[in-house]
Amino acid sequence: MTLRTYIVSRILLTIPMIFILLTTVFLIMRVLPGDPVLLHFEKMENPALIAEMRIRLGLDKPLPVQYVDYLIGLFRGDLGKSMQDYSSVGQQVFSAFPATLELAIFSMAIAVLIGVLLGVESSKAYNSPKDHLIRVFGIVTYAIPVFFLGMILQMIFGVGLHWLPIGGRTYQTMVPTGLNIGSLHFSTGLYTVDSLLEGNIVKFGTSLKYLFLPSLTLGLALCGIFVRLTRSNMFETLRLDFVTAAKARGLKDSTVTYSYALRNAFLPVLTMMGLQFALLLGGAVLTETTFSWPGLGRYLIDRINFRDYTAIQGVVVVFGLFVSLVSLGIDLLYAYLDPRIRL
Amino acid sequence: MKKTENVRSMLSRILPGIRSLAKRGLAGWLVLIGAILTAVIIGLTLVSPWASPYDPNALTVGRPLSPPSSKFPFGTDDLGRDMLSRVISGGGIMLQVSILSVIVCIFVGVPLGLFSSYTGGVVDRFFSLIMDSVYAFPGLILAIALALVLGRGVVNMALSIAVIYIPSYFRVIRSQVLSIKEMPYVEAANAAGARRRTVLSRYILPNVIPSIVVVATVNFADAILTAAGLTFIGMGVNVSVPDWGWDLTNGRLLLLSGNWWVIAFPGLMIILLALGFTLMGEGLSELLNPRLDQSGE
Numbered sequence: 165m166t167l168r169t170y171i172v173s174r175i176l177l178t179i180p181m182i183f184i185l186l187t188t189v190f191l192i193m194r195v196l197p198g199d200p201v202l203l204h205f206e207k208m209e210n211p212a213l214i215a216e217m218r219i220r221l222g223l224d225k226p227l228p229v230q231y232v233d234y235l236i237g238l239f240r241g242d243l244g245k246s247m248q249d250y251s252s253v254g255q256q257v258f259s260a261f262p263a264t265l266e267l268a269i270f271s272m273a274i275a276v277l278i279g280v281l282l283g284v285e286s287s288k289a290y291n292s293p294k295d296h297l298i299r300v301f302g303i304v305t306y307a308i309p310v311f312f313l314g315m316i317l318q319m320i321f322g323v324g325l326h327w328l329p330i331g332g333r334t335y336q337t338m339v340p341t342g343l344n345i346g347s348l349h350f351s352t353g354l355y356t357v358d359s360l361l362e363g364n365i366v367k368f369g370t371s372l373k374y375l376f377l378p379s380l381t382l383g384l385a386l387c388g389i390f391v392r393l394t395r396s397n398m399f400e401t402l403r404l405d406f407v408t409a410a411k412a413r414g415l416k417d418s419t420v421t422y423s424y425a426l427r428n429a430f431l432p433v434l435t436m437m438g439l440q441f442a443l444l445l446g447g448a449v450l451t452e453t454t455f456s457w458p459g460l461g462r463y464l465i466d467r468i469n470f471r472d473y474t475a476i477q478g479v480v481v482v483f484g485l486f487v488s489l490v491s492l493g494i495d496l497l498y499a500y501l502d503p504r505i506r507l
Numbered sequence: 508m509k510k511t512e513n514v515r516s517m518l519s520r521i522l523p524g525i526r527s528l529a530k531r532g533l534a535g536w537l538v539l540i541g542a543i544l545t546a547v548i549i550g551l552t553l554v555s556p557w558a559s560p561y562d563p564n565a566l567t568v569g570r571p572l573s574p575p576s577s578k579f580p581f582g583t584d585d586l587g588r589d590m591l592s593r594v595i596s597g598g599g600i601m602l603q604v605s606i607l608s609v610i611v612c613i614f615v616g617v618p619l620g621l622f623s624s625y626t627g628g629v630v631d632r633f634f635s636l637i638m639d640s641v642y643a644f645p646g647l648i649l650a651i652a653l654a655l656v657l658g659r660g661v662v663n664m665a666l667s668i669a670v671i672y673i674p675s676y677f678r679v680i681r682s683q684v685l686s687i688k689e690m691p692y693v694e695a696a697n698a699a700g701a702r703r704r705t706v707l708s709r710y711i712l713p714n715v716i717p718s719i720v721v722v723a724t725v726n727f728a729d730a731i732l733t734a735a736g737l738t739f740i741g742m743g744v745n746v747s748v749p750d751w752g753w754d755l756t757n758g759r760l761l762l763l764s765g766n767w768w769v770i771a772f773p774g775l776m777i778i779l780l781a782l783g784f785t786l787m788g789e790g791l792s793e794l795l796n797p798r799l800d801q802s803g804e
Contacts, residue, residue: 180636181636181639181640181643184636184637184640185640185643185644188640188641188644189652192649192652192653192656193652193656196656196657197656296533299533303782303785303786303789304778304782306728306785307728307732307778307781307782307785308778308781309732309735309736309739309755309774309777309778309781310736311735311736311739311755311759312735312755312770312774312777312778315755315758315759315762315770315774316774318762318763319762319767323762323763323765330763442643442644442645442646443645443646445645445648446645446646446647446648446736447647449647449648449651449736449740450647450736450739450740453739453740454759464648464651465740465741468651468655468740468741468742469741476652476655480648480649480651480652483644483645483648484644484645484648487643487644487645488643491643
């Protein structure tokens with residue numbers, strides 16, 4: 165199989181999965197509750213108001229028609245209207261998305277960094293007390309509810325030591341504007357990137373300070389699986405001939421470990437990053453709530469409090485699509501890096 | 508007299524098991540420590556009506572937000588309720604939800620995995636595609652959507668959690684059955700004219716039970732953490748019953764004024780319970796499925 169055939173077939177495989185995802189969300193949010201409009205109002209409201217909402221949201225049509233409308237809307241990037249004020253859900257999601265993306269990128273980086281470093285140490289000290297200690301660390305971080313970990317860190321570094329802020333993305337006055345050259349304006353919505361584009365180091369530092377605790381929380385919660393994976397892979401790789409040969413040539417221990425063995429043991433870590441991404445987004449919802457981080461997760465919880473079914477449906481779909489696309493991207497990257505997969 | 512003999516014979520049966528577990532190295536110890544942790548917490552929850560020093564729901568037993576003291580070892584919350592009593596009796600809902608969701612997972616995921624894998628062909632591809640799609644979805648978000656639509660209650664929360672973990676069981680069972688069904692003894696049973704149900708339940712199922720045990724143990728921890736997460740975002744079962752998840756949620760804002768004890772103890776209990784199951788799962792997977800242990804021992 166050539167790389168191109170692999171890419172095409174992998175993309176084709178994603179289509180039915182996305183279709184099932186969209187259908188599942190529709191079944192849960194529209195069909196299962198019976199009438200979402202009645203649920204939204206909880207208490208009896210003016211029947212005229214209820215009828216008006218049904219019509220404006222297209223919920224008066226038969227379910228199959230609603231389903232087709234929903235799919236066509238998504239295809240055009242339309243996530244529907246909010247039950248609260250008929251505002252565009254897509255726009256809200258679009259403005260909350262970069263905050264979640266930034267949190268996800270930094271958390272994943274921290275999880276992989278801690279996980280790989282500890283995993284390497286663990287594999288080198290195989291079956292020693294140090295190895296056991298690292299394994300137990302991995303298990304314990306897995307068993308801590310992520311929001312509780314967040315609260316502990318808030319308590320220590322925020323309330324206790326006053327080192328780091330415990331909520332929000334940055335100060336009001338520190339929101340970076342992105343790149344501005346004359347009338348040209350470009351911003352990503354990722355505060356760290358935008359502050360660099362703006363060339364403002366103070367804003368960059370502030371964004372990092374705000375980002376640190378939430379991403380450390382989520383990163384710690386996820387690092388256990390990377391510890392375990394790196395440990396078992398490195399254990400095998402460190403005993404392969406090419407590693408022994410490198411050692412025999414008199415290369416430094418750290419060079420052999422990190423640029424020879426780890427490079428070989430890293431591909432499974434890459435796959436795991438794709439698999440863990442769904443878990444990361446679930447954790448992000450809780451982390452965002454703990455740290456008042458204005459991302460998709462907090463938007464979701466906010467909409468739940470208003471029983472805004474149409475908006476919730478939109479956010480859930482975006483979360484699902486986000487995971488599918490990331491896992492597709494990682495699989496393609498894997499195929500590019502490891503020629504064996506194409507054989 | 509008879510009672511002590513019973514206890515003694517029970518102990519004589521359990522003790523060698525414990526001893527041999529301890530001899531199996533780290534994995535054995537993990538199982539032992541995990542089992543003790545979970546047993547203690549479940550036991551504590553069962554005897555909580557008699558073990559709590561105060562009524563966990565009684566208001567102003569002490570001054571609101573008193574820090575830990577000899578009278579209130581775990582302090583009191585913002586309504587003056589005794590935190591020790593709330594910690595002792597706060598595990599009920601979480602345990603009910605997780606036990607129920609694991610049972611649902613086993614009763615749906617295992618038969619589906621057996622059937623799909625053994626049948627093969629289009630049926631298998633259909634179920635696998637659906638299960639993979641659910642598996643790939645961010646679990647907590649799916650559980651939130653389901654819990655929202657199904658409404659509050661132990662059963663509804665357990666169902667919302669079960670749906671996201673059924674694919675884990677399905678996938679493990681499916682891949683095991685794929686290799687088991689090619690075994691000569693299964694072929695022999697088929698050749699001898701055994702019915703499909705007999706082959707599945709008498710010849711294949713017993714071989715996948717160890718995997719079910721491992722998946723279920725790990726899944727317990729996941730279910731507990733998911734239940735805690737759902738409660739944290741305000742989708743808990745019932746405010747009137749003491750619950751660690753609720754106390755954590757309630758304590759979130761109190762924490763900012765330095766009242767650490769309101770969250771520390773309920774949080775610790777959730778960790779210990781989840782840790783107990785995780786340790787057990789970790790150890791069991793090494794003991795029961797040596798092939799899964801990639802360490803090469």
